[in-house]
Amino acid sequence: MGKPANLILALAILLASAGMAAAQPLDLLAFRERVAAEVRRQQPEAKIALLGREGLSVALPGEEPKEQSLERAYSLYREEPRRLEELVGVYSRSFLPAPVTPQALRVLVRTEAANPPPGPGGAADRGLVRPIAGGLVAIVAVDGPDAYEFLRASVLRSRLKLDDAAIWARAQANTRAVIPFKPQKLVPGQPARLAGEGLASSVIADDAFWNAPAMTAQGPLVVAAPGRDEIFILLASDRRMVEAVRGELAKVADDPDTLFGKLLIRRGGRWEVLP
Known part of the structure; x- marks a missing residue:
């Protein structure tokens, strides 16, 4: 009985070791190759070229080349390696031509x-x-x-x-x-957070929103845009909160998922970077 038991134990250790090896995360180049391979499978007629260290260029007959960086995709993968197949699928499909309507x-x-x-x-x-x-x-x-x-x-x-x-x-x-966000009165010490619709940062580009009486009556406004779908609005006069938000934003300024690492201020109907 001893030998079969030892054999089973040895096989279990071998399989466990193989599993551990397979679980090692891909590096950026290997991740990009996985995406490129899936693009080739989806679009056999496409011409695929590597761009720099993290980019891909995909050109279909009669279409403009589509160029994208995979840096953000790889960042998401490193945060959640279990999402590898999902992310490869999503980002490979992103190279498909979008209907222009x-x-x-x-x-x-x-x-x-x-x-x-x-x-x-x-x-x-x-x-x-x-x-x-x-x-x-x-x-x-x-x-x-x-x-x-x-x-x-x-x-x-x-x-x-x-x-x-x-x-x-x-x-x-x-x-x-x-975007369901409406102009609103701000409260000192309580930044307004806009998020959850996938387009929160697009509000920054909507002059009608910022020129509404409810917004202009409050004096200059400061905006932090840490994410594409997350912005914070606060009163420029609320200096203590402005500095607190500036400090928090500085902590993520170099994160590839951060949209903008500085504060914006709205005054006179235009945007400036807050010194």
């Missing part, structure tokens, strides 16, 4: 890095953007099945048969329709 237009707030690279039209042939402050921009995007797609303005005009002003107006109207 007026209904799919949105205004997003992102850093300048989201602006697509110049196209055949020259250096100015990039996304439809409006500057905010400190490298933040409002950019028109297309809401796809699994991700937002940032297209050059010339592509949007060609696909939609609309000019820039009409595209921007439609994108802004669509965004307002899905």
Whole structure:
């Protein structure tokens, strides 16, 4: 009886060791290759190229190349390795062309890095953007099945048969329709938190929201935007709270998931970076 028992024990140890080895997290390059392999499976006709250390470029026949960084996807994977297959599936599908319709237009707030690279039209042939402050921009995007797609303005005009002003107006109207936030009176010591709709940071780009009497009557306002779907609004006069929020924001300023590591202040109808 001793030998079979020892054999079973040895096999159990071997299987456990194999399981531990398999559980080792992928590095960024291996994670990117997993995504690229899934893109190849979904889109066999696509041309796939590596971009830098973390990016991929996917081009389908007759379509513009779609370029994306996988840094954020990898960050999510490292936080929850059990989501590997889910994240690979989501981010590989994000390379599929999104239907470009007026209904799919949105205004997003992102850093300048989201602006697509110049196209055949020259250096100015990039996304439809409006500057905010400190490298933040409002950019028109297309809401796809699994991700937002940032297209050059010339592509949007060609696909939609609309000019820039009409595209921007439609994108802004669509965004307002899905954001339920309303102008509100703020209370000192109690920052207002907007989150949960997937587009909270887009409020920063909505002048109508900030120019509403309920907001302008409170004096200059300060905004922290730690996430794409999370912003905090507070009174500039509430200096103690402003400094407390500044300190908390500094702790996550270098996190790849942080949208903006500094504070914004709204005064005179425009945004500035709070010194």
